[in-house]
Amino acid sequence: MSRKGFTLKFYGPWQRAAGVEELFLPQESVTTVWCLIKKLEARFGEEFSSHREGLVCLYDSVKGPRALDLNEDLLPGSTILFLGIVESG
Amino acid sequence: MNGYQGRVAMIELGERRYRDIFLDEGLVRKYIGGSGLGTYFLLKFCTPGTKPLSPENPLIFTTGPFQGTGIPTSGRHQVVTRSPLTGIFLESDAGGSFGFHLKRAGYDGLIITGRSERPVYLKVLDGQIGFEDGQDLWGLDTMETDARLKSVFGERIGVSCIGPAGEKQIPLAGIFHDGTDARAAGRGGAGAVMGSKNLKAIVASGSSGTEVHDRKALTVLISEKNAILKEKGAGMTLYGTVGGMGMAEELGDLPIRNWKQGSWKEEVREITGQRMAETILTGNYGCVACPVRCGRVVNIGGGNIGGPEYETMGMLGSNCLVNDLDAIARANEQCNRLGIDTISTGSVIAFAMECYEHGILTGEQAGMPLHWGSGEAVNYLVTKIGNGEGIGGLLGRGTRAAAKELGRGAERFAIHSKGLEFPAHDPRCFKSLAAGYATSVRGACHLNGYSYAWERSATFPEFGYPEKQDRTTDKGKGIMNARFQNLSSLVDSLKICKFILLMGVNLSDISRWLKCVTGWEYSIKELEETGERIYNMKRIFNAGLGLDRSDDTLPQRILAEPRGSGGSANTLPDLGMQLDEYYSYRGWSNEGIPLEEKLEGSGLREFMNWIPS
Numbered sequence: 275m276s277r278k279g280f281t282l283k284f285y286g287p288w289q290r291a292a293g294v295e296e297l298f299l300p301q302e303s304v305t306t307v308w309c310l311i312k313k314l315e316a317r318f319g320e321e322f323s324s325h326r327e328g329l330v331c332l333y334d335s336v337k338g339p340r341a342l343d344l345n346e347d348l349l350p351g352s353t354i355l356f357l358g359i360v361e362s363g
Numbered sequence: 364m365n366g367y368q369g370r371v372a373m374i375e376l377g378e379r380r381y382r383d384i385f386l387d388e389g390l391v392r393k394y395i396g397g398s399g400l401g402t403y404f405l406l407k408f409c410t411p412g413t414k415p416l417s418p419e420n421p422l423i424f425t426t427g428p429f430q431g432t433g434i435p436t437s438g439r440h441q442v443v444t445r446s447p448l449t450g451i452f453l454e455s456d457a458g459g460s461f462g463f464h465l466k467r468a469g470y471d472g473l474i475i476t477g478r479s480e481r482p483v484y485l486k487v488l489d490g491q492i493g494f495e496d497g498q499d500l501w502g503l504d505t506m507e508t509d510a511r512l513k514s515v516f517g518e519r520i521g522v523s524c525i526g527p528a529g530e531k532q533i534p535l536a537g538i539f540h541d542g543t544d545a546r547a548a549g550r551g552g553a554g555a556v557m558g559s560k561n562l563k564a565i566v567a568s569g570s571s572g573t574e575v576h577d578r579k580a581l582t583v584l585i586s587e588k589n590a591i592l593k594e595k596g597a598g599m600t601l602y603g604t605v606g607g608m609g610m611a612e613e614l615g616d617l618p619i620r621n622w623k624q625g626s627w628k629e630e631v632r633e634i635t636g637q638r639m640a641e642t643i644l645t646g647n648y649g650c651v652a653c654p655v656r657c658g659r660v661v662n663i664g665g666g667n668i669g670g671p672e673y674e675t676m677g678m679l680g681s682n683c684l685v686n687d688l689d690a691i692a693r694a695n696e697q698c699n700r701l702g703i704d705t706i707s708t709g710s711v712i713a714f715a716m717e718c719y720e721h722g723i724l725t726g727e728q729a730g731m732p733l734h735w736g737s738g739e740a741v742n743y744l745v746t747k748i749g750n751g752e753g754i755g756g757l758l759g760r761g762t763r764a765a766a767k768e769l770g771r772g773a774e775r776f777a778i779h780s781k782g783l784e785f786p787a788h789d790p791r792c793f794k795s796l797a798a799g800y801a802t803s804v805r806g807a808c809h810l811n812g813y814s815y816a817w818e819r820s821a822t823f824p825e826f827g828y829p830e831k832q833d834r835t836t837d838k839g840k841g842i843m844n845a846r847f848q849n850l851s852s853l854v855d856s857l858k859i860c861k862f863i864l865l866m867g868v869n870l871s872d873i874s875r876w877l878k879c880v881t882g883w884e885y886s887i888k889e890l891e892e893t894g895e896r897i898y899n900m901k902r903i904f905n906a907g908l909g910l911d912r913s914d915d916t917l918p919q920r921i922l923a924e925p926r927g928s929g930g931s932a933n934t935l936p937d938l939g940m941q942l943d944e945y946y947s948y949r950g951w952s953n954e955g956i957p958l959e960e961k962l963e964g965s966g967l968r969e970f971m972n973w974i975p976s
Contacts, residue, residue: 338593
């Protein structure tokens with residue numbers, strides 16, 4: 275039986291702060307982006323989100339990305355991307 | 364020959380004839396395609412005496428070996444010629460689908476010379492080239508032209524065309540593709556060269572696939588990389604390049620009030636990609652083989668049109684102090700329809716606004732008051748420039764020429780290098796852009812080297828840049844520029860999008876792709892050397908026109924007037940130091956001329972006669 279939780283992928287400054295590219299966070303219940311970030315701050319330190327760069331989005335390989343609000347509910351089983359600066363042309 | 368159709372067409376418009384030039388393996392291994400092959404043919408078929416708008420000036424379209432293979436972002440092509448705006452070397456890269464269709468039509472490129480007596484368009488269909496009367500298309504805008512040709516030939520074609528600006532040989536005119544999903548070879552006036560030949564459009568279509576050395580292995584590599592690019596490019600998919608507006612303002616990169624103002628914190632929020640997504644965005648579009656799809660679709664006045672990207676938003680927006688999303692989107696649409704470069708157009712409008720502020724240009728001369736922040740004035744001038752009417756006749760010649768004609772100190776408001784207007788990134792913010800813009804072979808260009816991306820956020824360990832580079836320092840930036848110019852020349856020759864270098868594609872990937880497509884082994888070192896060879900060729904062209912170190916410079920506003928506030932306040936680049944380092948690394952003289960032994964070592968002996976003795 276597969277575990278329930280969130281697949282988190284980090285890029286740019288998020289990755290530098292986390293020290294890993296990817297992390298599986300076990301969790302059975304719904305949570306919000308805000309709560310998720312707080313959990314990650316507790317794990318990686320406050321610098322995890324202090325750079326104020328980029329965006330957090332829900333990712334589905336078929337539907338593509340969708341930007342998330344901080345207070346949006348996340349269902350276990352989701353893949354969440356923590357993206358660095360949105361590159362400009 | 365895997366990866367290539369093995370031929371380019373040499374087309375003479377005046378005599379309405381063409382012949383095929385067959386490519387041998389030695390040639391394409393040396394110059395790859397796109398930028399490299401285009402520059403090779405420019406040096407072959409142009410002389411230092413060839414005038415940009417003369418029939419003899421070759422207008423060259425080239426694709427790359429990855430085109431038609433499904434490699435991510437490989438749906439691009441290059442246009443190479445001598446520029447009527449700057450008078451020097453010009454290459455312009457475009458996405459969309461035209462390159463894909465041209466290669467499917469059985470050609471790796473087209474070399475077009477001569478001048479048709481009457482307006483004409485070319486059909487490149489399944490290995491045959493035809494000359495069609497273009498009189499009925501003359502006067503149509505780029506989107507009307509695309510639609511008209513698709514109504515004749517069907518939807519499965521590529522169209523490359525000019526708008527009214529190109530027909531009138533306005534030096535800001537570009538060459539446009541894909542109609543409403545506009546993709547342009549915008550910079551430097553290639554559209555005017557096309558117009559000078561009375562060539563309105565090229566239609567391409569065919570069924571010739573690209574042969575690949577190892578399809579099975581390539582399919583696996585493409586699948587793996589597409590998955591990564593979709594994730595890493597998610598920000599671009601959501602917000603397009605214009606998602607970077609806020610950060611550009613914060614860093615002190617964004618052009619504001621003709622590069623004079625330091626910050627614009629509150630105002631910029633109205634014109635970010637995020638704001639666009641909340642308001643007028645209705646969809647996105649992409650080039651052939653691109654999993655990211657950064658192109659914007661917006662709804663203005665009840666209809667869907669292409670939305671502005673970062674450079675356009677910076678130049679027609681913040682640089683003119685306009686933060687009206689609707690007005691900028693309309694101006695962008697009008698530029699695309701008339702067929703003019705949004706970057707140079709935005710720059711020359713900001714120049715005109717500053718001239719107006721200082722009384723050098725009056726409202727009577729301009730036809731209306733040119734107040735900072737006026738979206739109405741921006742749209743008015745876009746129309747005038749694109750149609751070559753009134754004040755647009757002067758401004759359409761670019762900031763350098765307009766400043767010279769206006770006089771009275773207008774030169775200090777003309778922000779260009781070698782006659783090409785600055786794009787929307789500031790060398791006072793990213794120091795590497797100083798040598799980058801100054802030495803760029805087509806004039807001020809952020810993509811000639813793309814070095815600033817590695818001072819902003821990206822790393823490239825395989826290329827010797829494992830950490831983000833310090834954007835505030837000058838030391839090392841001359842070398843960095845030379846190396847990233849080489850890399851960009853390689854990428855422009857393969858014809859893939861530079862954005863993927865920020866999203867996890869490195870030189871090892873490129874080497875593997877090249878092996879799978881062509882069967883050829885290239886080490887990382889050989890790839891960089893190939894890029895260097897191609898870059899040297901472009902410099903040879905300019906050296907042949909008499910350019911040297913004295914031309915590798917920047918406007919006084921950038922060299923001597925720091926921003927007063929914002930993320931790059933009170934700092935200036937040291938161009939002289941960067942140039943010394945740059946020339947030394949390149950193996951050029953301190954006057955910026957490629958040295959004989961360098962050219963010999965790069966296999967460019969055949970072009971040494973271009974270098975003045």
